[in-house]
Amino acid sequence: MKEAYIYNKLENKVVRCNACFRKCIIPEGKLGFCMVKKNIDGKLYSLVYGKLVAENLDPIEKKPLFHFWPGSTAYSIATVGCNYRCQFCCNWDISQEREIIGSNRTPEDVVDQARKYRATAISYTYTEPTINIEFAYDTSKIASQYGIKNTFVTNGSMSVEAIDLISKYLDAATVDFKGNANKNFYLKRMTVPGVDHIFEGLLALKEKKVHIEITNLVVPKEGDFMEDLRALAKWIVDNLGPDVPFHVLRFFPNYLMNDVPPTPVETIEKSIKLAKDFGLRYVYAGNLPGHESENTYCPKCGTLLIERNGFFVTKVNLTKDNKCPKCGEKIPILGEAKISSFSLFNL
Ligand code: SF4
Ligand code: SF4
Incomplete structure (x- = not known):
């Protein structure tokens, strides 16, 4: 248990996280919506500090981060709980878990493991890392002293205060949209009132110069597909610029949405085309291993620059300073791209 880092004390031992x-707003003895923050005697505590339910070495492409040290690895950790209730969550067994379970770890333990595996980054992922910002902050602070990067995979719910805090040590964030950011979808399928907070968070991350990649889970037959996707792509181009990598993810039936079929491949391809038509220059297919849209192409001359298969980089064709070898176009990629080392993972 750890006292929370971002909260206010109100009257009568009530707190606001x-x-x-x-x-x-949490009265004494009660939990927040995420069920992992508790008001004890007028102070707010994180119940999941250092309680890890997942610890894995992942390819960085699994986050997905395609323009951030391509071909490297991320030591990935999670705790139970989430501040969303997505009916399609593929990690529902830990995100919706009500019992505080997990192995006891310190921030130093996590950094030691990342160093042992020579991971480029530590990723706070699988469930929403914002609800355990205390552990992420302490771990990322130590990791940064060893030159290890820190990345969040987030549903975009971080408050501006949380971004102010974590951005000192946060190098990259994968921000996930679902259902083309359709408001009705968020309310009906995720118990989330609105999406404005995600856009506010993206602007704050940009301001703090955190590397951003965006995903969008395309769920069949939900929302006004084309209009919503157009609006999302336009917002990204207008506010973050055309170079932000945009990943269009295929939906598979899961959890409480087992009756909905997978997104047709043609819908993903149509979405990719539409996002590109709206000016996004790096648009990728997700959950479609082997599809050509997993690769990075030069937006100017079309040369294949990074070939991928699923979460793995299989070929790199970039100059040392990340330019297209054919036309010299500068490609917005942080770090050196390399072919994934398959031997690191349990395949
Ligand atoms: S992290 Fe979010 S959901 Fe959890 S208590 Fe704080 S404000 Fe509420
Ligand atoms: S935000 Fe992510 S982890 Fe949380 S319930 Fe939704 S899909 Fe699951």
Whole structure:
């Protein structure tokens, strides 16, 4: 247990948590919406500090991060709980777990493991890392002293206060949209009122110069597909610029949405085309291993620059300073791209 880093004390031992967009007002003895923050005697505590339910060495492409040290690895950790209730969550067994379970780890333990595996980054992932910002902050602070990068895979719910805090040590964030950011979809399928907080968070991350990649889970037959996707792509181009990598993810039936079929491949291809038509220059297919849209192509001359298969980089064709070898176009990639080392993973 650890006292929370971002909260206010109100009257009568009531507290307000400011870690995520929900800003829960929590009376004494009660939990926040995420069920992992508790008001004990007028102070707010994280119940999941150092309680890890997942620890894996992942390819960085699994986050997905395609323009951030391509071909490297991320030591990936998670705790139970989430501030969303997605009916399609593929990690529902830990995100919706109500019992505080997990192995006891310190921030130093996590950094030691990342160093042991020579991971380029530590990734706070699988469930929403914002609700455990205390552990992420302490771990990322130590990791940065060893030159290890820190990345969040987030549903975009971080408050501006949380971004102010973590951005000192946060190098990259994968921000996930679902259902083309359709408001009705968020309310009906995720118990989330609105999406404005995600856009506010993206602007704050940009301001703090955190590398951003965006995903969008395309769920069949939900929302006004084309209009919503157009609006999302336009917002990204207008506010973050055309070079932000945009990953269009295929939906598979899961959890409470087992009756909905997988997104047709043609829908993913149509979405990719539409996002490119709206000016996004690096648009990728997700959950479609082997599809040509997993690769990075030069947006100017079309040369294949990075070939991928699923989460793995299989070929690199870039100059040392990340330019297209054919036309010299500068490609916005951080770090050196390399072919994935398959021997690191349990395949
Ligand atoms: S992290 Fe979010 S959901 Fe959890 S208590 Fe704080 S404001 Fe509420
Ligand atoms: S935000 Fe992510 S982890 Fe949380 S319930 Fe939704 S899909 Fe699961």
